[in-house]
Structures are given as structure tokens and as C-alpha cells.
Amino acid sequence: MLLAKDYVLLSLDTGKHTDAEPVIGKLRGDRSGGIPWFTILDGAGKELASADGPKGNVGCPAQPHEIAWFRKVLGETRKRLVDADLDTIQRHNEAFAERWLRKKKQ
Numbered sequence: 001m002l003l004a005k006d007y008v009l010l011s012l013d014t015g016k017h018t019d020a021e022p023v024i025g026k027l028r029g030d031r032s033g034g035i036p037w038f039t040i041l042d043g044a045g046k047e048l049a050s051a052d053g054p055k056g057n058v059g060c061p062a063q064p065h066e067i068a069w070f071r072k073v074l075g076e077t078r079k080r081l082v083d084a085d086l087d088t089i090q091r092h093n094e095a096f097a098e099r100w101l102r103k104k105k106q
Contacts, residue, residue, distance in 0.1 A: 002089055005080040007040065033057035040077050049073040062097040 003009060012020040027039050031052055036059035039050040051059040053069035061070040071090050074081060
């Protein structure tokens with residue numbers, strides 16, 4: 001997985017993880033919005049970026065502005081990911097969006 005080059009991925013699900021709620025509350029604070037939602041932290045726990053884009057939560061990027069925000073966030077926080085990796089991630093998000101929209105129309 002390309003994201004693993006730079007990020008430790010952790011999934012918190014209040015339906016599956018009994019102690020997830022306080023952690024999510026601490027990370028998200030008073031920001032509202034849907035799920036999924038993400039945050040990118042540095043090694044000291046300082047937030048570098050989140051799914052809160054200019055038009056709201058982009059937790060599962062499917063719209064063009066959401067995909068662009070996700071790429072921007074990765075571009076600004078990456079250490080080892082290269083532009084070609086960001087291109088691959090963007091293409092993956094665009095393909096997902098296309099499948100999702102096609103399914104939604106059925």
C-alpha cells in the first residue's frame with residue numbers, strides 16, 4: 001500500500017472498538033461532519049492536516065474537489081511518497097468515484 005510509505009494507518013470504529021469514542025473525540029474536537037474522517041498527525045501528535053477541506057469532510061474522496069483536497073493533503077505531508085505515487089493514488093480515487101457514481105445511478 002502506497003500510503004504506508006509515509007503514514008501509520010489506524011482505523012477507529014465506535015461500532016467495533018469499545019474505547020474509540022474518546023480518542024475520536026480528542027482528535028476531532030468540536031468539528032462536525034460525516035464519516036469516514038481522517039487526520040494526519042506528526043510524531044508528536046500535532047495535527048498536520050485533516051479531511052476537513054474547504055467544502056467540508058472529504059473522508060472518502062469521490063467528488064473532484066475531494067480528490068484534489070486529498071492529493072493536496074498528501075502532497076503537503078509526505079516524506080517518501082513521490083509524485084508518481086500521488087498520481088497512482090489519485091487515479092485509484094477517480095476509479096473508485098466512477099464506480100460509486102455508476103452504482104448510485106442504478
